[in-house]
Amino acid sequence: MNTTSDTLHALKPTIDRMPDPAGRAEAAALESELAAVHGVRHAITVSSGTAALHTALIACRTGPGDEVLLPAATVIMTVAAVTATGAHPVFVDAAAGGRGMDLADAAAKTTERTRAIIPVHLAGRTDGLVELAAYAQSVGLHLVEDACQAQGSRTRGRAAGTIGTIGCFSLKDGKIISSGEGGYLLTDDAELAARAAAYRTHWLTPAPHAPAGSRLGMNYRLAEPLAALARHNLTRLNTALARRREQARLLYDLVGETPGLAVHAPGPEDDPNGYSALWRVDLDRPRDFSTRLAEDGVANSVGTYRLRAAHQHPACQYLNPAPCPRAAQAVDQMLAVTLQPQTTDTELHHLAETIRREAKSWAEGR
């Protein structure tokens, strides 16, 4: 019972029984459950993680003329959410060792037009998040967490996505909790929650200082059958997290000490969710190495999904981004092996064997 279609099948009776899809009872129940699970006051469901980021930025009053700081080491979805508001994305370089955003660079790029900072917890990692949150607070900026890959990750005992002003999550297939497509936002701030809920449904509901019908919004609603799916999967959050962490641990153990691969160990106060197993590739042409692994069946961010630092992405060149050399190097050297709930231990053995063999032959120049 791991894929969306399995879950859908199990849920068919529930979905058949749904009395009033327009009543949004499933989405409302999911919101209460998400808020309770994360210990926050408000959860707002939306149609995707990208929609969650866009809605969060709008709730924070981000618009044309504003700037938003985000790591160069991110996926294009984060960038797209910023540009969709009309604001200008400003890329921040990575900290030493590719561990989160560089605070000094973020500070240097903060101007009076900066409205928000978006840390992105790639591979479920939260390096430097607490320090960044403290910086954002000290200068009065919203911290909007892109926690799409960090469901269940914790740092200093606090859950990723609950540390900033708003946390954004995806329910797409492959994330820790999924409904095929979908997303949600978490916040303790009632006004931000009301603005997010209003924007999600064409501003048909009121928010403080912005009555119903006073603005334009979007339809970013999560469909009722998908909300039912997400509720079902949310009950298995702890099992899903335990399995991911176990898979990551097993893969690290099996790959062991392999020349050219350095485990990206979490900081002492970080407890990542095992979203991906993460190494730094210290081999020549690391991107080609990751591509070779992908061709050999080891799905990974760079080789399979062509992840590259956003400031180097062709679609971002019109933004005239400043160079972010540490982020570029960190992404190029990042081996984030995709883990899926249905991946068996036997398959993990096979993946580890492939990684070891390829690293060895790459190091020997073959």
Ligand SMILES: *Cc1c(COP(=O)(O)O)cnc(C)c1O
């Ligand atoms: C998946 C993901 C998104 C986008 O989520 P969608 O639901 O696909 O729109 C954004 N940021 C990160 C880091 C992601 O992993």
